[in-house]
Every structure is written in C-alpha cells, then in structure tokens.
Amino acid sequence: xxxxxxxxxxxxxxxxxxxxxxxxxxxxxxxxxxxxxxxxxxxxxxxxxxxxxxxxxxxxxxxxxxxxxxxxxxxxxxxxxxxxxxxxxxxxxxxxxxxxxxxxxxxxxxxxxxxxxxxxxxxxxxxxxxxxxxxxxxxxxxxx
Amino acid sequence: xxxxxxxxxxxxxxxxxxxxxxxxxxxxxxxxxxxxxxxxxxxxxxxxxxxxxxxxxxxxxxxxxxxxxxxxxxxxxxxxxxxxxxxxxxxxxxxxxxxxxxxxxxxxxxxxxxxxxxxxxxxxxxxxxxxxxxxxxxxxxxxx
Numbered sequence: 001x002x003x004x005x006x007x008x009x010x011x012x013x014x015x016x017x018x019x020x021x022x023x024x025x026x027x028x029x030x031x032x033x034x035x036x037x038x039x040x041x042x043x044x045x046x047x048x049x050x051x052x053x054x055x056x057x058x059x060x061x062x063x064x065x066x067x068x069x070x071x072x073x074x075x076x077x078x079x080x081x082x083x084x085x086x087x088x089x090x091x092x093x094x095x096x097x098x099x100x101x102x103x104x105x106x107x108x109x110x111x112x113x114x115x116x117x118x119x120x121x122x123x124x125x126x127x128x129x130x131x132x133x134x135x136x137x138x139x140x141x142x143x144x
Numbered sequence: 145x146x147x148x149x150x151x152x153x154x155x156x157x158x159x160x161x162x163x164x165x166x167x168x169x170x171x172x173x174x175x176x177x178x179x180x181x182x183x184x185x186x187x188x189x190x191x192x193x194x195x196x197x198x199x200x201x202x203x204x205x206x207x208x209x210x211x212x213x214x215x216x217x218x219x220x221x222x223x224x225x226x227x228x229x230x231x232x233x234x235x236x237x238x239x240x241x242x243x244x245x246x247x248x249x250x251x252x253x254x255x256x257x258x259x260x261x262x263x264x265x266x267x268x269x270x271x272x273x274x275x276x277x278x279x280x281x282x283x284x285x286x287x288x
Binding site: 032033034035036037078079080081082085086087089098100101102104117118119120121122123124126127130 | 176177178179180181222223224225226229230231233242244245246248261262263264265266267268270271274
C-alpha cells in the first residue's frame with residue numbers, strides 16, 4: 001500500500017498525477033512543519049504547505065526535473081518503506097546553502113496520506129527555510 | 145541485519161549493551177548533526193556526540209527509563225526498517241519544550257553502524273538543542 005502511495009507522490013512531484021494533491025491527501029491529513037510546532041489539520045492547509053515547500057525546496061528547479069543527479073536541485077537520497085509509513089530523505093541547495101531533510105509520510109488503508117511530517121538540518125537550513133516559507137505562505141494567503 | 149542493529153541500539157539506550165557504543169559503531173562511522181553542517185567522521189567523535197545527545201534528549205530521565213509511555217521523557221514513536229537503514233522517530237520534552245526528531249541509522253553487513261543522522265523539529269526545538277548540545281560538548285572536551 002505505502003509503495004503505491006509513494007509512487008503517486010513521485011508522480012505528483014513530476015507533475016504527472018492527474019488528480020494532484022486532492023487525490024493523494026485524506027480529508028483529515030495532518031501536516032507537521034519543520035518550523036512550526038502546531039500540527040496543521042486538513043487537506044486545504046496541508047496542500048498549501050506542500051505547495052509552498054514545492055516552490056521553496058527545488059532550488060535549481062531544472063536540475064530537479066532532469067535525471068535527479070548532480071547539481072543543486074532537489075533529489076531524494078534515501079527511501080525506507082514500512083507497512084503504512086515511508087521515510088524519504090532529501091537534499092537540495094537553496095541560495096547556495098545545503099539543505100538535508102526527511103519527508104515522513106503515513107497513509108491509510110485507502111491509500112490516502114493521513115500524516116505528512118518534514119524535518120530538516122542543519123540549523124542554517126532550518127533558518128533559511130523558515131524565512132523562505134514565511135514569504136511564500138504570505139504570498140499565497142488571500143490579502144484581507 | 146538492520147533489525148539486530150536496532151535491537152542493540154535499544155539495548156545500549158537501556159544501558160544493557162555490554163560492549164557499549166564501541167561494539168555498535170564502525171571505525172569509519174559518520175555522524176550528521178541536526179545543528180552542524182560538517183559531517184563528524186570516526187568512532188570517537190560520533191560516540192561523543194551520541195553521548196552528549198544521550199545527556200540532552202532524555203528530558204525527564206526517569207520517565208525514559210520506565211515504560212516509555214506518558215510524560216516528558218524520551219520515547220520512540222515510529223520505527224521504519226529498510227534493508228540497511230532504520231528510521232526511528234522520537235519525541236521528548238526539554239525545559240518544557242516539545243522536541244520531535246528522527247534518528248536515521250545505516251549499518252554495514254558486519255552489523256556496525258556506519259551512518260548516524262539526526263534531524264529535529266520544530267524550529268524552537270532546534271534552537272534549544274543547539275544551546276544544550278553546545279554546553280554539553282564544551283563540558284566533555286578536554287580543557288587546554
């Protein structure tokens with residue numbers, strides 16, 4: 001089950017999942033940010049965070065979309081699959097700074113993601129992503 | 145293989161691994177800190193970092209050594225095992241602050257740990273552990 005979910009996640013990242021995040025996320029999914037303590041509950045807010053991460057983390061986007069090899073672009077470096085949980089470790093470069101992180105993804109029996117948890121290292125990367133995500137979320141929020 | 149290594153790791157944390165870290169770590173193990181970019185190479189420095197983490201992360205140590213249930217003590221919340229890699233997610237409370245993290249542990253065919261990588265969230269926890277680890281490492285280093 002989790003294998004199929006992760007294949008769909010990779011397809012989403014390549015822009016090849018027809019239903020997009022709406023198909024992949026459970027209505028009651030919870031997003032755990034690398035920055036913020038408070039769990040973000042629900043499909044809409046989780047999709048917003050994942051979309052913001054998708055804008056921030058790629059670094060050199062063209063490199064991420066090619067073979068996924070060298071360069072500063074986003075690439076997964078480890079994939080560990082359990083029964084209902086997958087851990088994907090990644091590396092990327094943002095503003096010339098190295099970012100190393102994990103996506104911890106848990107799915108239900110229906111093949112929908114119910115938990116998406118992100119952690120990053122080192123400290124410099126956490127601070128950098130903090131600044132970038134704040135700017136991105138601000139842009140995406142409706143202006144009052 | 146990794147299953148056995150993780151059983152030994154848990155035994156080490158309980159103080160029940162006779163050979164200690166010396167038995168568990170490969171000579172060429174690399175430690176990737178949640179704070180510092182530079183990989184820390186070798187058994188001695190990795191053991192020092194893991195020992196420092198063992199002093200810092202338990203929070204309420206007595207809770208960690210009991211059933212591992214409620215309270216502020218260190219507890220593993222997920223365990224995902226691959227072929228040569230294990231991911232252990234944990235929670236703890238330090239100075240009343242919630243800390244969530246992962247240990248990413250990779251072993252060789254001889255059953256020795258060759259990579260130990262730690263990431264934590266949220267930002268507040270990273271900053272807290274940064275301060276605590278710095279103090280701890282300072283205490284453990286030989287004074288000139």
